[in-house]
Amino acid sequence: MTKLTGVGVSPGRVIGPVLQMPGSAREPLQGETWGADTTAEAETVRLKAASKAVQAELKRRADAASKDASAVLEATAMMAADPMLLKSATKLIIAGTTAERAVWEAGSAVAEMLLSLGGYMAERTQDVHDVRARLVAELRGLPAPGIPTSDVPFILAAEDLAPADTATLDATKVLGLITSSGGPQSHTAILARALGLPAVVAAPGVEAIEAGTEVYVDGAAGSIITGPGDEERALAAKWVEQSAALGTFNGTGATADGHLVPLLANVGSGKDARAAAAAGAEGVGLLRTEFCFLDRETEPGPDEQAAAYREVFDAFPGSKVVVRTLDAGADKPLPFLTDATEPNPALGVRGYRTGSVSPGVLTRQLKAIARAAAESEAEVWVMAPMISTASEAQAFGEMCLAEGLNRPGVMVEVPSAALTSEAILQHVGFASLGTNDLTQYTMAADRQLGQLAVLNDSWQPAVLQLVKHTVAGAEAAAASTTTEKPVGVCGEAAADPALAVVLVGLGVQTLSMSARALPTVAAVLASVTRHEAQELAALALAATTAEQGRSMVRERLPILETLGQ
Amino acid sequence: MSERKATVASRVGLHARPAAIFAEAAGELPLEVTISLDGEPAEDAMDASSILSLMGLGASHGDVVVLRADGDGAEEALESLAKILETDHDA
Known part of the structure; x- marks a missing residue:
């Protein structure tokens, strides 16, 4: 029995046999020749x-x-x-x-x-x-690269998963995910949370586990144990009970003292949106419109786009749906829009910035959104990704208004946008914090790199300071414009129930997450008053490390243990 | 040697899906067909049934290419391939 430790990114305790994802083929040696035994x-x-x-x-x-x-x-x-x-x-x-x-x-x-x-x-x-x-x-005679197939449910071990792998992952056969690389914001982590699969990332040693070995995975604690014993079996059995007891979200997010915090869902398709509505989501806090564009060589036409957006809007009649305009570039390349040869794609022409090199794509998308919005009953808000300055926000706001979309807003994921939120919110109506990229840019730590998992943690006090600053800027902008300027979070941080409490304490008004996280976040939020959330936020802000902040806050949230989180 | 010129109609140029459709059709013919950009020497022409060669050709929308083949039925074969190039498969 050996124990490996990594970063737990999606809770749950399971036991199952490991299958290794075949790595990319090793290069055959240069000058390798066939011998005398063949022709x-x-x-x-x-x-x-x-x-x-x-x-x-x-x-x-x-x-x-x-x-x-x-x-x-x-x-x-x-x-x-x-x-x-x-x-x-x-x-x-x-x-x-x-x-x-x-x-x-x-x-x-x-x-x-x-x-x-x-x-x-x-x-x-x-x-x-x-x-x-x-x-x-x-x-x-080796297995082809890609996710292995098996008739028996298994725990998938890999270096990290790429966005392309996620399309072929059969959630009915995979019990959990363990990777040797990848951070808390990696695609593996996002996929695991979306599918509700227990997952541990950045656990060195995972690559050496032999296929077929039985392992125990604890996605909350971040531990992997090979050859599990009775204790682990009991813990896995208890998780089955706990996850069933967690039940469902009743459709109203609030603190113990009745302060409302709408809990919204992050979705990427009409199918996701219907599942989120069934799970009780109060709206959509992030519609990733890339789903309409990925794997495409050319831009989808206006009818196709409008129909795809309409499908999402129709799942939420009368509710808020926040549409994020196309976020291409960096880890989400699109052949017709992005340049794969940039030396630093995360710092390159991505998100809103692609408009400067390919004008027209954004306008056509806004037209399609406006058309779908006019035909549906959803309350449609639109936001641009990767906004860095007030003038970009102003230009985007004007483009939206010109198409009749009267609720424009911005993503706050670049530190400069957090620092100048007051100026930005003079021009647009709301801000949504994308904590994954905000963390990557604040800490200068690539979100795909496992070695940087400690830095790439939204509990980092510097990241929380920027959240606080964004909220303060929004309040000042609301006062000077006498209009509400709500700030929400749509990054993975909102799905971490303890961090969700801290965000509410910092003044964030809505939380948007994978629909699977709704019941847990709702339950933990309902266990504290707004004032207690503010006290916990102060603790996390004053912490010297991400780990210290996390453990101090978790200690004061006893419900986490009851829920097996 | 039969020759037939054709203008690439596909908006994205001769790659990916249009190239796949063309290479597949060329591969099904009993003849060897070559393709080159108009104005380039015949000896630099490439195998029309190779999707990788077609992609390497880098023919964009509106470019004129030359198809060449020898033997029985070459004229008809080139005509059918030219039709594929002159169709916009992304429309």
């Missing part, structure tokens, strides 16, 4: 067989995928059997190179050629690398 013909036959097998597998996946994803997979399947790729690999085989090394080098040459073309073509190099990795794995 160039035999190597070529092996290559052709591998190419056929990979093409068939990708075709099979294309048939099973949605229309947009299917087009990409179809093209990738063709690359696996591409005559030019096979011809250059065959030349190398004839010169003595092994099939593995030959296809690796031929793939590199193609990838370099595409990269040199720049723009959209450069983006496709990752498809070529993916095909090459699959061919090499097939030649070696």
Whole structure:
């Protein structure tokens, strides 16, 4: 029995066998040649067989995928059997190179050629690398890269998950997620919370757990135990009871003394929105419109966009739905909008900034939102991501009003926006704190990097100071404009029940989260008065470290233990 | 040697889905078909059934390309392929 420690990012206690996510294929050695026991013909036959097998597998996946994803997979399947790729690999085989090394080098040459073309073509190099990795794995008789499949439910171990993996993850087969890398804001963490799967990230040693090993995962404590004993079995059994007892959210978020805190949901599609409405969400605090655009080579047309937004609005008649305009760039690249070759994508042309290089996309999106809003009964608010200055906020506010969208607002995720919230809120009606990016930018810590998990923590007192500052700026702007200027949180911080209490104590008026987190956050919020929340916020602000703040606040929230959080 | 010029109609140029459709059609023909940008020497022409070559060609919307093939039925084959290029598959 060994114990690994990481960062718990999604609560729950489960036991199950581990399956490792195959890593990307190791590079075959340079100058690797086939020996005397084989011939160039035999190597070529092996290559052709591998190419056929990979093409068939990708075709099979294309048939099973949605229309947009299917087009990409179809093209990738063709690359696996591409005559030019096979011809250059065959030349190398004839010169003595092994099939593995030959296809690796031929793939590199193609990838370099595409990269040199720049723009959209450069983006496709990752498809070529993916095909090459699959061919090499097939030649070696190893499992193809990607999420493993199994008839038995399992705990998925990986270095980290990419956004693309999340589409293929079968939540009925995966019991929990454990990763050696990735921070609390990584895609693995976000996915785990959305699916309600217990997860531990940034746990060194996960990569060495052998497939089939039984492990116990505690997603609240951040611990992983191999070969669990009776104690762990009892704890896992108790979680089943606790999660059932947590029950459902009654649809009104409030503190113990009746101070209302609307609890909203973060959604990315019409399906998500209907699930959130069924879970009692009081509205949508973040509609991620990327869902309409991802995997697309060109911008979706106005009818398609309006229909997709309408589907979300129709799930919440009479309630607030906050639409975030397209947030492309950094970890969410879009071929027609973003440049994959930027040296620093997180600090590059992303979010609202893409409007400066591709004017028109935002206006067309606002028109589609306005059309869908006019046809529905939802109260539609619109906000722009990655706003850094008051003049950007002003320009965005004017664009919204011109389309008849009269509730414009901004995301506060860049520290400069938090620091100048008073000036920004002169021009727009509300602010929504995106704590994931706000934490990444405040701490200068890449949210994808496991080694920086300690810095990349929304409990960092510096991040909480910026939240406090944003609220103070909003209050000043409300006083000088005599209009309400509400501040909400739509980052993952709102789903951490203890941190949610702190945010309310700091003056945040609404919390938006994965629908799965609603019952827990509601229960913990209802256990404190507004005044107690303010006291806890003061403790967290005064802490010297994120960890100290978290443990001081958690100690004073005994309900967390009762709920198994 | 038969030749046929065609103008790329696809708004995103000759890559991804349009390239996949074209390469698949070229691969199904019993002839070897090559493709090059108009004005480039015939010896630099590439295999039209290779999606990677097509992507490397970098033909944009409105560019003229030259298709070439030899043998029986070459004229008809090039005509059918040219039709694919002259259709906007993103519309």
